[in-house]
């Protein structure tokens with residue numbers, strides 16, 4: 107059984123349905139979905155991790171970085187479309203109080219300011235939970251910003267559709283399981299990790315970046331997150347192109363392990379877009395194998411021309 111950030115009708119639910127028909131259980135928060143994995147209640151859970159407008163989903167990044175260790179085993183991409191859904195009979199002009207998820211409001215802020223000026227927006231659990239609450243006639247909210255499926259599922263009517271400020275917005279979700287051996291290498295993979303600096307000093311971020319640069323590993327996301335210890339203490343949440351089983355990634359991880367206080371490995375998994383990395387000359391597996399053989403010979407015989 108799989109879990110997901112619910113209830114039914116969330117974007118996470120849609121992302122899950124786009125990859126499986128298996129029975130799945132909704133959880134009201136990202137933390138509850140991830141804890142259900144930790145407790146063995148579900149095998150794995152789908153949660154949002156990043157979107158093309160707002161960036162990383164802190165609830166997910168921080169839970170994975172700080173909670174009992176889990177592993178990302180798959181990613182799913184979903185283009186997102188938002189509508190403003192109301193109880194039947196409510197007109198757009200009557201909308202005073204809107205309920206939605208913070209990432210949904212972040213992606214419709216301009217539309218709301220231009221079309222429902224003066225409306226008060228409350229950020230709540232999820233877009234589908236917002237739709238369910240608005241469906242209750244005693245709710246103090248008049249409208250939910252959510253997906254069409256959620257609006258329909260909870261008996262609401264569209265007061266407006268296509269209200270995203272950016273029509274091209276895509277959200278990335280990850281399927282998270284308990285720790286285990288790495289997933290198979292496909293040649294178009296991504297690795298997620300969190301790097302904690304040994305101590306704050308000039309160039310500490312560069313030291314982390316250097317580990318990737320010199321091995322030709324491209325990064326597709328890097329953001330600083332507070333370590334939640336003292337003000338000004340940050341760690342770096344990173345997605346890098348490649349797999350733990352790629353020699354250049356393994357060497358980058360070895361380098362990170364040497365220069366960092368702690369490296370949290372959160373998984374190597376197939377990229378949803380199947381884009382293969384461009385591997386620079388000298389960074390293929392065979393280049394590392396050949397270099398290692400050269401060194402072994404040098405150590406054994408003292409000769410570099412054998």
Ligand SMILES: O=C(O)C(=O)Cc1ccccc1
Nearest residue numbers: 116117118207209210232233
């Ligand atoms: O609240 C939801 O429906 C979610 O799954 C989180 C979310 C919110 C906005 C965009 C993408 C995902």
